[in-house]
Amino acid sequence: MTPKGVTLNTNSHKIKFARRFIRTLLRMRKNAPSSSSIEEIRKRSQRIKIAAYSSMAHAVGSRRAWSRAILFKLRNRARHHGMMRRRSMKKRVIKNDPPGDQSQTNKLRQLVPGGKAMDMCSLLEETAHYMRCLSTQVKVMQTIADHFSK
Amino acid sequence: MSSPRSRNFTNEEIKDLFLKLQSLLPQPNQRRNQTLSASMVLNETCTYIKRLQKEADELSERLSQLLDSVDTTGVDVELIRTLLQQ
Numbered sequence: 001m002t003p004k005g006v007t008l009n010t011n012s013h014k015i016k017f018a019r020r021f022i023r024t025l026l027r028m029r030k031n032a033p034s035s036s037s038i039e040e041i042r043k044r045s046q047r048i049k050i051a052a053y054s055s056m057a058h059a060v061g062s063r064r065a066w067s068r069a070i071l072f073k074l075r076n077r078a079r080h081h082g083m084m085r086r087r088s089m090k091k092r093v094i095k096n097d098p099p100g101d102q103s104q105t106n107k108l109r110q111l112v113p114g115g116k117a118m119d120m121c122s123l124l125e126e127t128a129h130y131m132r133c134l135s136t137q138v139k140v141m142q143t144i145a146d147h148f149s150k
Numbered sequence: 151m152s153s154p155r156s157r158n159f160t161n162e163e164i165k166d167l168f169l170k171l172q173s174l175l176p177q178p179n180q181r182r183n184q185t186l187s188a189s190m191v192l193n194e195t196c197t198y199i200k201r202l203q204k205e206a207d208e209l210s211e212r213l214s215q216l217l218d219s220v221d222t223t224g225v226d227v228e229l230i231r232t233l234l235q236q
Contacts, residue, residue, distance in 0.1 A: 045214035104192040121159045124167040141209040148216040
């Protein structure tokens with residue numbers, strides 16, 4: 001019996017994200033000492049933030065450039081943790097930015113994962129998808145926080 | 151001669167992409183029928199994304215503070231059920 005109004009398509013990212021994220025949260029809780037200090041709570045909030053972005057990127061998978069960029073960054077992070085990172089070879093990309101919009105387009109490139117290497121049209125498409133997923137991510141985090149507050 | 155990585159999209163396609171982006175922005179009711187300029191769409195998109203990222207930050211802090219006091223038995227099942235019903 002499916003709940004009313006659920007479309008599997010829009011829910012699949014949301015539920016995949018939620019499952020993975022909640023699993024990570026519970027694991028953090030299990031590994032935590034019985035009473036966390038303020039410093040530990042602060043450090044953990046940073047790990048929770050990374051877990052949220054990571055879980056969403058995994059839910060979307062390699063289908064989109066922005067999620068690939070996050071997954072790539074996470075894997076490099078794990079691989080080179082504590083070591084000097086090699087300079088990545090930057091490919092020449094023809095960006096086709098509209099004239100006069102330089103600074104705004106650049107601002108957007110900085111906000112969207114992987115945005116710096118995209119041409120204008122890919123950037124707009126990726127931004128639309130990223131925005132929707134980010135909004136879903138925030139709503140789910142809000143729901144979880146509200147549930148935890150009860 | 152190799153072709154460039156990105157083809158030149160038509161103006162029509164770019165216009166459609168901007169319209170689609172505008173439709174995803176949180177917008178006040180008055181503006182729903184207007185077409186915003188590309189510049190405004192980019193501007194508001196950046197503002198919206200920054201706002202969402204800030205909310206994610208704040209929620210991460212809140213979750214970290216709440217995590218210790220959660221009764222974890224069955225909480226994952228409850229949460230998924232709640233999320234499916236939204």
